[in-house]
Amino acid sequence: MNIESRLIDKIGDAGAMLHTARSRNDQIALDMRLFTKEAINDTIAWLKALQKALLTLAEANVGVSIPGYTHLQRAQPVLLAHHLLAYFDMYQRDIERFQQCLERTDVMPLGSGALAGVPYPVDRNAVAKELGFSKVSANSMDAVSDRDFVIEYQAAASITMMHISRLAEEIVLWSTAEFSFIEIDDAFATGSSIMPQKKNADVAELARGKTGRIYGHLMAILTTMKGLPLSYNRDMQEDKEGLFDSVDTLLATLEVFAAMVKSLRVKGERTRHAAEENYTLATDITDYLVKKGIPFRQAHGLVGKLVRYAIENKKSLSELDIKEYKTFSPKFEQDVKSITVESSLASRDIPGGTAPEQVRMALAAARKTLNGS
Numbered sequence: 001m002n003i004e005s006r007l008i009d010k011i012g013d014a015g016a017m018l019h020t021a022r023s024r025n026d027q028i029a030l031d032m033r034l035f036t037k038e039a040i041n042d043t044i045a046w047l048k049a050l051q052k053a054l055l056t057l058a059e060a061n062v063g064v065s066i067p068g069y070t071h072l073q074r075a076q077p078v079l080l081a082h083h084l085l086a087y088f089d090m091y092q093r094d095i096e097r098f099q100q101c102l103e104r105t106d107v108m109p110l111g112s113g114a115l116a117g118v119p120y121p122v123d124r125n126a127v128a129k130e131l132g133f134s135k136v137s138a139n140s141m142d143a144v145s146d147r148d149f150v151i152e153y154q155a156a157a158s159i160t161m162m163h164i165s166r167l168a169e170e171i172v173l174w175s176t177a178e179f180s181f182i183e184i185d186d187a188f189a190t191g192s193s194i195m196p197q198k199k200n201a202d203v204a205e206l207a208r209g210k211t212g213r214i215y216g217h218l219m220a221i222l223t224t225m226k227g228l229p230l231s232y233n234r235d236m237q238e239d240k241e242g243l244f245d246s247v248d249t250l251l252a253t254l255e256v257f258a259a260m261v262k263s264l265r266v267k268g269e270r271t272r273h274a275a276e277e278n279y280t281l282a283t284d285i286t287d288y289l290v291k292k293g294i295p296f297r298q299a300h301g302l303v304g305k306l307v308r309y310a311i312e313n314k315k316s317l318s319e320l321d322i323k324e325y326k327t328f329s330p331k332f333e334q335d336v337k338s339i340t341v342e343s344s345l346a347s348r349d350i351p352g353g354t355a356p357e358q359v360r361m362a363l364a365a366a367r368k369t370l371n372g373s
Contacts, residue, residue, distance in 0.1 A: 046254035108133035109143035168204040185263035217242035
């Protein structure tokens with residue numbers, strides 16, 4: 001109505017024709033779809049920027065090894081690039097979700113009127129083409145009361161923020177003195193108000209915190225829509241504030257995250273040392289015995305005892321001599337001493353594994369995906 005009044009002010013009585021064959025209901029539905037289409041395209045663009053930053057960081061540190069974790073306990077060595085590509089794949093799934101959301105958003109509701117259609121010979125397909133929509137809505141009642149595309153955007157945004165929050169948590173952990181795997185650029189960290197030595201990963205923490213904000217908007221719109229009879233109800237004006245804030249929050253987070261990831265400095269010597277600590281090669285030694293003909297469960301038990309012995313004697317596995325190994329199984333030979341972080345990585349030479357050659361191929365595939373070829 002404001003637009004109609006302003007148009008009359010600018011062009012006179014002709015502006016009063018704006019509302020012919022239109023209702024506020026189908027106009028609002030149209031504008032929400034136009035906004036969401038633009039938001040989706042912007043979101044995908046920033047997701048690709050974050051992917052590019054991750055891929056560049058991975059390529060620059062292609063030979064760097066780190067401990068892989070389960071239960072936040074050191075488990076097995078992996079390449080840092082392999083770890084970073086896991087996030088690349090998460091964000092690729094996010095992109096695909098937004099692309100699918102775009103398909104269902106790209107439907108023109110104009111011509112549905114208030115709920116029953118309009119009594120004018122409107123060429124809806126021609127209008128859809130003019131406005132850049134790929135198709136028109138099939139049912140006028142559904143068209144004015146459908147906010148599934150809003151919910152889908154916020155659901156996809158919530159999953160994306162969950163993925164960002166997971167990476168944020170790792171950046172926070174990796175930047176601590178306890179891990180000391182990375183250093184965050186000063187532009188993305190702050191000091192303490194009283195402790196001059198502190199360098200806090202505030203940007204990562206803020207992104208982690210804003211995840212709950214977007215989750216809240218998703219729950220709000222789901223709750224708003226759950227009990228509405230057809231067709232339009234005034235409750236649906238609550239669709240806007242949460243969507244607008246979700247878009248603003250997600251785009252800002254993606255933008256700053258891409259810049260932060262691009263600036264990260266990896267401490268390769270520290271990560272390599274950590275990849276070897278805490279008996280992370282125990283599984284490789286278990287596999288060594290399996291290849292010698294010992295059933296896996298039995299080999300697992302033997303190596304468990306070997307690790308306990310090493311802990312009690314304050315030795316690493318590499319510091320044990322072959323006589324100590326043979327105490328636990330005669331199957332151990334001198335070649336067990338050749339098990340290293342590098343041999344562990346190389347042995348995982350299957351698609352999806354962390355072997356250097358597999359990771360190089362995965363990096364090339366990711367670059368190809370990013371370039372759209």
